[in-house]
Amino acid sequence: MKRFARAVVALAAIGAVSPALRAQAHTAPSNCSGLPTAADLKTFLVAAPSTGGDAGGLFHGTRMWVAVVNRDGKLCAVANSQDDPSQVWPGSQSIAKAKAYTANAFSLDSLALSTARLYTFSQPGHSLWSLGQANPFDPQALAPIGTQGGGDNQIAGGMIFFGGGVPIYKSGKIIGGLGISGDTSCTDHEIAKRVRTLAGLNPPGGALVDDITYSAADGATVFTHPLCLNTWRNGVSLGNEAVAVGY
Helix, strand or coil: CHHHHHHHHHHHHHHHHHHHHHHHHHHCCCCCCCCCCHHHHHHHHHHHHHCCCCCCCCCCCCCCEEEEEECCCCEEEEEECCCCHHHCCCHHHHHHHHHHHHHHHCCECCECCCHHHHCHHHCCCCCCCCHHHCCCCCHHHCCCCCCCCCCCCCCCCCCCCCCCEEEEEECCEEEEEEEEECCCHHHHHHHHHHHHHHCCCCCCCCCCCCCCCEHHHHCCCCCCECCCCCEEECCEEEECCCCCCCC
């Protein structure tokens, strides 16, 4: 009888502990070693607008979301540059996460491809048109408005082919992707490369190996990106997006 009672007590203890064990297993961190934490990212975001000259755009890079994924594409850290996260465009949260996923998904040790350099390829009449439909973003990876985080250790997916996403490297090897959103796509790219530099995670070719290029400034190639409102690159003003015609 005593043996039976001890067995009952043991089973009850296991039942009480199991939910905690299951929760622990569910929230166990993925392989995010060597990647910036959310606190690191916020520090870099706050510093980036004053590093390297004007970032241009609407807010000069001061209202941003940032996300980092590991090489598996899993979200490792998310941060917002404002003390009140609702004061950065809510729609930019998913875009930052998707940019991080995209930059990681299409880069290798030997080839760093920022999302800005994929712009032309993904336009109608070009070779990667409709690629954005291949892996839609998972809305379950979003944090509620006014908060940050969301999607920890998940593959949120999403494909974004304009400025703001860059691959990140350590010791010459790709370890994930970083995405920025919250301003024009051109300003997003400026802040993304600054954050990557501040984090010490540039590709082997250096900070500018996958820099954004513009037809208006560099001549048209398959890697060029259109100008945005108040476009600046590396501290130099390049002008504005063309005004609408024919509407």
